[in-house]
Amino acid sequence: MCAICGWQNLKQDLSEKQDTFREMLDLMSCRGKDNTGLHFEENIMLGHKRLAIIDLNNGNQPMYYKDYIIVYNGELYNTEDIKNELKEKEYTFNTTSDTEVILKGYAEFKEKILDKMEGIFAFVVYDKKTKELFLARDRFGIKPLYYCKKGEGFVFASMIRAILKSEIVKPYLSKKALGEILALGPSKKLGSGVFTGIDELRAAHYMKVKNGEIEIKRYWNVETKECKDTFDEAKEKVKELLTDSIKRQMVSDVPIATLLSGGLDSSLITAVVANNKEDKLTTYSIDYEENDKYFKKTDFTVSLDEHYIDIMSKTFNTKHKYKVITQDDVVKYLKESLYARDYPGMTDIESSLLWFSKEIAKDYKVILSGECADEFFGGYPWFYRKELNDRELFPWINNLEYRQSLLNENLQNEINLREIVEEEYKNTINELEEADRDKKDKRLFYINMTHFMQCLLDRKDRMTMYATLEARVPFADTKLVEYLWNLPFEYKYSHDTEKYLLREAFDGVIPDEVLHRKKNPYPKTHHPKFKEEVSKLLKERLENKNSKMYKIFNVGEINRLLDTNDENDVLPWYGQLMTKPQLIAYLYEFDVWLEEYGIEIEGIE
16 A cells, blocks of 8 residues: 655646655655655656555565556555466566556556456556556545646645645635535545545546546446346355455455454454464454443444454454544544545544554554445445435435535525535436436445445545555455346345345354344444534634634534534434534534635635
């Protein structure tokens, strides 16, 4: 895992920008502290911060081959397959690094190399002869890549803040961009880099930049094909594909660990890793101080984790490390998690993950994690609960009227949050084949993959990499996802059981009590102290009458939010976990973001 950065201007000598470029790269040092690599020419600068996982001694970047130079962030899980194909074409290799395989693969196949790659990646290849830049991102958007084209200048980086540091673009929000953040947040519009002039290369897309012109194409999407597999055949296929994905993602020249919540997804990964690892596996879990005391069972969060973790750890003889975060640290890390994401996020769910990642990173560089199972196996309640399943638009955004009411009177007349969500939803659905657009299960699968899952993957990458920790997600495997896309939804949800197919596929692999445990989301804090502390922070921020919050929000409604004790007077802000305390924390993060990033907003002084 790494950070990458580049700056090209064919009409300007960039020599005088080298110090600025170094500062841009240094802003991303958290993503890779093992090596810094730089390449400078008159019209191009390339930079790399490395977290060494494969070929620790020979994999530094930028890496060179003939006229090509690569900077790459990620891991390739089928390195040997591609390497062997290249060897048949008489390529030789000087390292065991996947970077060299991608670089020479690009030299041979150009953009077609992407069809062969299975992994998590964002990489850029520069052709010294043609001056062309080629940028690409993995199929599921696990690794980030932002860019800005302004005049003759083109800048790309792994973090938004690094692009802002170039000063070719300012932290400016149009009213529509502000509306997109408030309507969709903490997720965002596909391809948005949040600020005007900054974009994100979307998952499964590549870009060519030549002579100042940009060309962007999609190289992969789910494709509908007839599948006649019986349920029993599907069970065997799913078990084979997922097991293969987990085993391939164990590749590493440094020790690996797994996250273990005691839920189905992390337990399956842990079981496969433990069974295929020569030495004892270390597993990690997180909980919050006094969560057992204040835990309240809900339709979504039905049980605490410790009992199920103990079962798994004993069954597979893992060295388990329980990490318990204090309420003070949950609050303390809110600001740092904001910097990690570069825009307001999932509050305690992110601050705790950042703290947790730093704890793990004291001993490990690589973890395997269970994200993406719910999106592909129908695990979320909106896949099967009628009151959620029947909702229009994105079913995890369930309070647009309340979001609209938080805007001040002037902006309520200028920004229509529902229209923004409707536009994003329509544009997303229109990416499907026409025959699939009227199929509810296909629509739900697709919007979960492109939006909800992307938000969680952003969270995972930004928080772990801010702690210099690489997270791998075996459920996001191309062959597995392509197969699941074409299976009937009735296979995935049956007998009133979410992820029924996944459970049946791994029957006998993990203990029954864990196999049949009802889905629980990532743990959040239930302690009243969290709401008390974030309420204090937000009240302190609002004491500054010059805050832009007064020009954006209905502060009277925010004060009502702060002064009422009813925890259920606001529907979850996002998904299942962001309830009233998290909304207060989100608004606190929003004000910090506006001030500390020096954000200008269209029409607001």
